[in-house]
Amino acid sequence: MTTSRRKFLSSISMLAASSALPIHAFSFDKSKKLKVALVGTGIRGITFWGKRLVDEYSEILEFVGLSDINPSRLEYGKGYIGASCPTFTDFETMITRTRPDLVIVTTKDSTHHEFIIKGLEMGCDVLTEKPLTTDETKCQAILDAEKASDKNLIVGFNYRWSPYATKIKELLANNAIGKLVSVDFHWYLNTYHGASYFRRWHGQMESGGSLWVHKATHHFDLLNWWIDSEPEEVFAYGDLEFYGKNGPFRGNNCRDCEHTAKCDFYWDINKDQFTKKLYVDHEHEDGYIRDNCLFREEIDIYDKMSAQVKYANNTLLNYSLTTYSPYEGWRVGFNGTEGRIEAWQDIPYFKKDSIDEAEKHAKEMEQTGKDEIYYEPIILHKLWKTHETVEVPMEKSGHGGGDKRLHDKIFMTPDTEDEFGRTAGVRDGAMSILIGVGARRSIERGKPIKIGNLTDLKPKVKRG
């Protein structure tokens, strides 16, 4: 192995091990590119981790293998990414034949653990999409595999990397409101993005672990990072009252449903060439339907969720997730011994110019790199003083600019210091999903759940 390759891998190790550790300088040997293999050639795999890496980082890395259970989606994905590597429907065969340095996991959530564990066992570093996994048993298996391996595991938490989230972290880390005592955090998914989860595999607990895990892992990771402590106990309520069995009628798929004329959620997947080519054209292989009816009976996840979490440093969190709001956005309030921080994103009534709700999700996921800069406020209100407004420069594409920054950090500038500790390892991945898993168990059992009883990880008063 060349020195530069070793340095790259050790820098990944530093990323994974702790956000507090400095990341050592290294330089890439451009004649020896990082060998990357990816499993899961769905939308996230081929856009953010596929095409974007090829477009932006081809000088330092190359795809050596792509894998998916759906052979024709796999071929489409290879073309979309622009890679010239072989494809495999069997993951182990791909690893054995291509010997990658790094495996990227972008399959559906309930299968992440299989590829994380196999990847580590077969001698690769692994970078997984969120959520780390979907329940406590799989989480423990990942923790055990990571412990037994000398390889490293990174969780791609992109939200931490948005300039807005980072500014909140900076204010809290600098004690702008004294000692943090409690947090209110509320996330509103609209009837486009929220509904989209109920159309596909995310609508079933066994595939995505419910939105307590699939979606809220982002939120709980942000909160753990902002609060800078680990969750100790969670108590939650949740129900399914809008989608699924609650719908007034139902059909097979949206595109040719007999109720299209009267259904507010009608969506013709074939109108968009990209979704047609990525999903519809390959349905015959595995029966994966992307435009399922969101009123189908088998949906068994919650569509309204509320939790209270007590952190090991005694911070109290009030959290909610709504899935059928007229707008998509979020609000957070931090109460400290010396004041309060209020922050929000995309609340339409607070904006001068509004963006169409139907376009919002597409804009958020956009990876074109053509970033428009604009400013978003954070309110800092110290006790006994008038409030001040902190203006944060933002980008409209890719999770507020977080997606791009995460990539740059991993592939371009792993040697620069990450003063806000934005890189996330296995413990961060576990702690964020364990709140959601604990919330599910709390609803099932009607009582608070101790996070420390879910796996062998014991919550720390201070992260890191």
Ligand SMILES: NC(=O)c1ccc[n+]([C@@H]2O[C@H](COP(=O)([O-])OP(=O)(O)OC[C@H]3O[C@@H](n4cnc5c(N)ncnc54)[C@H](O)[C@@H]3O)[C@@H](O)[C@H]2O)c1
């Ligand atoms: N960080 C983010 O902001 C973000 C955004 C979108 C998706 N994601 C994550 O990315 C992952 C993929 O999501 P998506 O929206 O691309 O889903 P998708 O349904 O479009 O793609 C999933 C792919 O995985 C493949 N797959 C499923 N089971 C498999 C198996 N056992 N072996 C091999 N391949 C398998 C499917 O055939 C499909 O091609 C999910 O874990 C999701 O949580 C993260």
